[in-house]
Amino acid sequence: MDSKHTLIDTSLPAAPERRDFLKGALSVMGSTTLLGALPAGIASSAWAAGSDKPEKTEVKVGFIPLTDCASVIVASKMGFDKKYGITIVPSKEASWAAVRDKMVNGELDAAHVLYGLMYGVHLGIGGPKKDMAVLMTLNQNGQGITLSNQLKAKGITNGAALAKLIKAEPREYTFAQTFPTGTHAMWLYYWLAAQGINPMSDVKTIVVPPPQMVANMRVDNMDGYCVGEPWNARAIADNIGFTVATTQQIWAGHPEKVLGSTGDWVKQNPNTARALVAALLDASRYIDDVKNRASVAKLISDKAYVNAPEPVIEGRFMGAYEDGLGKKWQDPNLMKFFDGGKVNFPYLSDGMWFLTQHKRWGLLKADPDYLGVAKQINQIALYKEAAAMAKVAVPGSDLRSAKLIDGVVWDGKDPKGYAASFKIRA
Amino acid sequence: MVLASPFLCNREMTVLTVMLVNDGSGKAAALKEALTQAGVRVIAEVEVSLRLGEMIDSIRPDIVLIDSDAPSRDMLEHVCVVSAHSERPVVMFTDDARRDTIRAALSAGVAAYVVGEVVPERIQPLLEVAIERYSLERERREEMDNMRQRLADRQVVEKAKGLLMQMKGIGEDEAYRQLRERAMKAQKKLGDVAREVVELANWLKG
Structure with missing residues (x-):
């Protein structure tokens, strides 16, 4: 076995090279001359020959098939990356665990990733511990909680009725989210608790990959789930569930996905990181322009990206909501990507909020240094430089304030007190 | 499904029991064969389902192996976190000193989740088998x-x-x-x- 092992180790590196050569040859084939390979180099040297030249020009960015990966795709497809001397290579990933592992082992430079996950990895909750960096927020709002049509048939169409049912007819109620430390887990837990349901003891929670939510609800006995769009709209289109709450009803303007990387990667590639943030800011601005949204919905619906029918993506992406119970509305708090840059600033209060919820639900055993951790992860100085490059305004404060669905205000000023203030907790 | 290799059962590696999660890619079957030949006791091969957590509870393997690109890995992450409170913790194989092995395993295409307290030294040979198996398969695919x-x-x-x-x-x-x-x-x-x-x-x- 030993000799075989050596054999494999030495022969393996050759394989990717061969493949790369082939790929290179194929891409050159289409053009008439070898010049096809040059523009990236020319573009970057023309853009910046000085000290702010990107350390690496090809940036591999992971994403999960969800509507809110749009800015990564748009930045790459519409050439916003080239403007800043980089080439974004979007890489579709199958799980958040894979996104995390590939960032940690360097296979991915950065990723479209759940806010809470970044903080979880930084503190080593349930997995590897590695210093992480949040470069910018990619979007606000646009996730949702779906309940099954079986519950609807029993007359359960809101949270209060659900809470009553769980008390009156005890059984194992199962709710799915997408990652233990992630955003959907926190929205689901927060919403359940606001209805008087303890997510840790009154129901069972599981994790299901986003694209599989709908199928699992159809075949299994799942009562509800929290996930990003288009997978709540899809449940309605497939007639298996309805939207009991959007996440903007839980927190209007909540932070959602971020552009993440490891702390080491930012330290080693500060110029690339700035260029990446600037390119994504341009893309975010483009997406938030109403007249571009329909074409962006079409672009991301492709099999290579979200892989869902365009109409299922487009409705809620444009703010046109229908809850599956007959109620229709135009949502002012639709999924936002830019909002004049207000979406993208990596507020310390946003990051700290996830820590308070991790503490609330027992994922963190003790209070962390809330502010210290947030300052370490959220790259505010770098973000400001990138915002200047993309001519995007930055807010005056690193903290912001919001009143959540239960009437409690979060302003980031007393995280420890806030985390301890909830009656329903782990 | 219980599988034990009769002629290799006195090797120390046999003490580790393995549960394979089959995500439908067909890799699990090949890996099972390789592990069995190497004297590792594959006590179960299971399909992905929402009951993954309960299955781990009832089968009680030392290690769960899964394709590193399987979407259902996130389910296992949750099982890890949830059962971190119970008497028999499920932890991911993430011992820092072994980072190279983990990296090799992940890039070869296998992710390992360790159930309970297992000495890292004992996981090493098992992962080597897994890495070798996955690498061979990839090599064959590239040759094709x-x-x-x-x-x-x-x-x-x-x-x-x-x-x-x-x-x-x-x-x-x-x-x-x-x-x-x-x-x-x-x-x-x-x-x-x-x-x-x-x-x-x-x-x-x-």
């Missing part, structure tokens, strides 16, 4: 791809030769020589140049 590519190249070169012979009224050897020369000048592969010729000819024909 290369073969397919070579076959396609040969076919298109034949076609381009034919076109040149017809259009320029030259012999087969001369047509081949001209193709080669063009490829060398352009620093391209012969197959790619041949493909250009064929495409151009198709276009000219309209």
Whole structure:
């Protein structure tokens, strides 16, 4: 076995090279001359020959098939990356665990990733511990909680009725989210608790990959789930569930996905990181322009990206909501990507909020240094430089304030007190 | 499903029990064979389901192996976190000192989740088997791809030769020589140049 092992180790590196050569040859084939390979180099040297030249020009960015990966795709497809001397290579990933592992082992430079996950990895909750960096927020709002049509048939169409049912007819109620430390887990837990349901003891929670939510609800006995769009709209289109709450009803303007990387990667590639943030800011601005949204919905619906029918993506992406119970509305708090840059600033209060919820639900055993951790992860100085490059305004404060669905205000000023203030907790 | 290797059961590795999660890619079956041959006790091979957590609870393996690109890995992450409170913790194989092994395992295509307290030294040989198995499979896949590519190249070169012979009224050897020369000048592969010729000819024909 030993000799075989050596054999494999030495022969393996050759394989990717061969493949790369082939790929290179194929891409050159289409053009008439070898010049096809040059523009990236020319573009970057023309853009910046000085000290702010990107350390690496090809940036591999992971994403999960969800509507809110749009800015990564748009930045790459519409050439916003080239403007800043980089080439974004979007890489579709199958799980958040894979996104995390590939960032940690360097296979991915950065990723479209759940806010809470970044903080979880930084503190080593349930997995590897590695210093992480949040470069910018990619979007606000646009996730949702779906309940099954079986519950609807029993007359359960809101949270209060659900809470009553769980008390009156005890059984194992199962709710799915997408990652233990992630955003959907926190929205689901927060919403359940606001209805008087303890997510840790009154129901069972599981994790299901986003694209599989709908199928699992159809075949299994799942009562509800929290996930990003288009997978709540899809449940309605497939007639298996309805939207009991959007996440903007839980927190209007909540932070959602971020552009993440490891702390080491930012330290080693500060110029690339700035260029990446600037390119994504341009893309975010483009997406938030109403007249571009329909074409962006079409672009991301492709099999290579979200892989869902365009109409299922487009409705809620444009703010046109229908809850599956007959109620229709135009949502002012639709999924936002830019909002004049207000979406993208990596507020310390946003990051700290996830820590308070991790503490609330027992994922963190003790209070962390809330502010210290947030300052370490959220790259505010770098973000400001990138915002200047993309001519995007930055807010005056690193903290912001919001009143959540239960009437409690979060302003980031007393995280420890806030985390301890909830009656329903782990 | 219980599988034990009768003639290797006194090797120390047999003490570790493994649960394989089959995500439908077919890799699990090959891995099971390799592990069994190496004397690792694969006590269960399970399909992905929402009951993954309960299955781990009832089967109680030492280690859960899964394709590192399987979407259901996130389910296992949750099981890890949830059961971190229970008496029999599930932890991910993430011992920092072993980062190289983990990296190799992940890039080979396998992720391991350790159930309960297992000494890292005992996981190492098991992962080596897994890495080797996955690497072999990848190598085979790449070989297949290369073969397919070579076959396609040969076919298109034949076609381009034919076109040149017809259009320029030259012999087969001369047509081949001209193709080669063009490829060398352009620093391209012969197959790619041949493909250009064929495409151009198709276009000219309209």
